[in-house]
Amino acid sequence: xxxxxxxxxxxxxxxxxxxxxxxxxxxxxxxxxxxxxxxxxxxxxxxxxxxxxxxxxxxxxxxxxxxxxxxxxxxxxxxxxxxxxxxxxxxxxxxxxxxxxxxxxxxxxxxxxxxxxxxxxxxxxxxxxxxxxxxxxxxxxxxxxxxxxxxxxxxxxxxxxxxxxxxxxxxxxxxxxxxxxxxxxxxxxxxxxxxxxxxxxxxxxxxxxxxxxxxxxxxxxxxxxxxxxxxxxxxxxxxxxxxxxxxxxxxxxxxxxxxxxxxxx
Amino acid sequence: xxxxxxxxxxxxxxxxxxxxxxxxxxxxxxxxxxxxxxxxxxxxxxxxxxxxxxxxxxxxxxxxxxxxxxxxxxxxxxxxxxxxxxxxxxxxxxxxxxxxxxxxxxxxxxxxxxxxxxxxxxxxxxxxxxxxxxxxxxxxxxxxxxxxxxxxxxxxxxxxxxxxxxxxxxxxxxxxxxxxxxxxxxxxxxxxxxxxxxxxxxxxxxxxxxxxxxxxxxxxxxxxxxxxxxxxxxxxxxxxxxxxxxxxxxxxxxxxxxxxxxxxxxxxxxxxxxxxxxxxxxxxxxxxxxxxxxxxxxxxxxxxxxxxxxxxxxxxxxxxxxxxxxxxxxxxxxxxxxxxxxxxxxxxxxxxxxxx
Numbered sequence: 001x002x003x004x005x006x007x008x009x010x011x012x013x014x015x016x017x018x019x020x021x022x023x024x025x026x027x028x029x030x031x032x033x034x035x036x037x038x039x040x041x042x043x044x045x046x047x048x049x050x051x052x053x054x055x056x057x058x059x060x061x062x063x064x065x066x067x068x069x070x071x072x073x074x075x076x077x078x079x080x081x082x083x084x085x086x087x088x089x090x091x092x093x094x095x096x097x098x099x100x101x102x103x104x105x106x107x108x109x110x111x112x113x114x115x116x117x118x119x120x121x122x123x124x125x126x127x128x129x130x131x132x133x134x135x136x137x138x139x140x141x142x143x144x145x146x147x148x149x150x151x152x153x154x155x156x157x158x159x160x161x162x163x164x165x166x167x168x169x170x171x172x173x174x175x176x177x178x179x180x181x182x183x184x185x186x187x188x189x190x191x192x193x194x195x196x197x198x199x200x201x202x203x204x205x206x207x208x209x210x211x212x213x214x215x216x217x218x219x220x221x222x223x224x225x226x227x228x229x230x231x232x233x234x235x236x237x238x239x240x241x242x243x244x245x246x247x248x249x250x251x252x253x254x255x256x257x258x259x260x261x262x263x264x265x
Numbered sequence: 266x267x268x269x270x271x272x273x274x275x276x277x278x279x280x281x282x283x284x285x286x287x288x289x290x291x292x293x294x295x296x297x298x299x300x301x302x303x304x305x306x307x308x309x310x311x312x313x314x315x316x317x318x319x320x321x322x323x324x325x326x327x328x329x330x331x332x333x334x335x336x337x338x339x340x341x342x343x344x345x346x347x348x349x350x351x352x353x354x355x356x357x358x359x360x361x362x363x364x365x366x367x368x369x370x371x372x373x374x375x376x377x378x379x380x381x382x383x384x385x386x387x388x389x390x391x392x393x394x395x396x397x398x399x400x401x402x403x404x405x406x407x408x409x410x411x412x413x414x415x416x417x418x419x420x421x422x423x424x425x426x427x428x429x430x431x432x433x434x435x436x437x438x439x440x441x442x443x444x445x446x447x448x449x450x451x452x453x454x455x456x457x458x459x460x461x462x463x464x465x466x467x468x469x470x471x472x473x474x475x476x477x478x479x480x481x482x483x484x485x486x487x488x489x490x491x492x493x494x495x496x497x498x499x500x501x502x503x504x505x506x507x508x509x510x511x512x513x514x515x516x517x518x519x520x521x522x523x524x525x526x527x528x529x530x531x532x533x534x535x536x537x538x539x540x541x542x543x544x545x546x547x548x549x550x551x552x553x554x555x556x557x558x559x560x561x562x563x564x565x566x567x568x569x570x571x572x573x574x575x576x577x578x579x580x581x582x583x584x585x586x587x588x589x590x591x592x593x594x595x596x597x598x599x600x601x602x603x604x605x606x607x608x609x610x611x612x613x614x615x616x617x618x619x620x621x
Contacts, residue, residue, distance in 0.1 A: 049513075054513060093564055103518065110500055
């Protein structure tokens, strides 16, 4: 068994009698940014939930640095995996700093209080997400893009070897989307293993080291963005016709989906 | 550290408020006693242990009063024998209900949650009313309070079991199960009332909530129980903060969600059951006080929980003073609602409250 920060080994998840994830294997080494792509309902979110122990796999095993997720307590998982959720309830008027400091929960004992390490981690997370100026603002008064940054900062404050992101850019304009992924990229370059479910294929191709294309719970293709994003794989996974070429400025593959009438091309 | 010092500051301030409210309240009644006289009487009652005598058949603890102010003996009797048990019981009940209400609103992330949301009050009411109407149905030796306490705990546990599947207790299921059980128990109470005959007056009196029958025994028992339970709640305050983000997010941040909910529900249920057993159903304290205090001190439970509990204690002592001050005593449950509702509506309109 590998001691990589994250190993998903032949994992299947059944929810309500449906096989949502079937025999998926993914490994993320330190410094790896793995993108999960695929159509809605492909099992991306469920796979992320399984990694953080939110659902139990019906087959296969998920290990974090060699230790099975099933054998770890919520607190131990919280020290190994941080998640940036798609959305969250931020309806209570906590300040930005307080909300980000909640990322340290798993590091502080029941009767303990935040120490210097905790404060530094929070401060650094605020800096990385350009939230330092907003630290005292109530989260209820933030814009959608700022709230998303709070969630990212909270996950960064958690300072875990593995970072999971579920559609981190789904509700963001293109500027905020790029900034979010740049931040994740820099954290990954510092040695974190990141796995992100991303809808935007072009952004995924540009920022991820490797892509895993899922459809109906199974891996259709996995590997470098160039290898995974082809007209054939996209046709197989999305049931759509697409042209893949290369973006000259970023050098990443670029996917242009075409309508059904393009069958004649 | 900053949070705990903030919590301490609020606690000291609100304890001072509570001490003031108690002192003034103890002077109000058919015989008016000025606050300074009350303060002297209360200070005189503070004793220091001076020696422990182990020679006799039982342990003898000799004590010595710390202060010896000149006070009228009649006033002393009125304050210590008549008024103080009721006032202290009011403080403990208000403290417990406000603390339990704060916890329930946090667990359910729902502003309508109150201490009896999982059926504690209805269960206590069935126990108490059954005792008053058909005493034969209650096993020998259990008094009115015991019956109410048992009814409350059995109901809360039943609601919890109904809502739990595969070790998970979704709060939405818990809420609906609580509502359904409360409706069912409401019907049971209705039937018992229909056939209560002579006992109807006592039943209605109990259901409205009152502190009139307070005894030093009640005060002692609740004073021993409540601090322990409150300490457990406070130890989980940070977990509850994280739980406000939603259960999925909280689990991701390292909170044992189901265990935390279980502990908090159980402790709040016992706290509420103890309060309801000695005072009947006093509404509003557990629902409104946490909201009022949250508007002032913010949502962090490490500050909010002690602040709300102490404010609840002052609130109930003050409203109970109003309840007993008139020519005819009004059940305190009526006063809390009659005074609390308009004040809360005012807060609701003056501050833009969109969420908890």
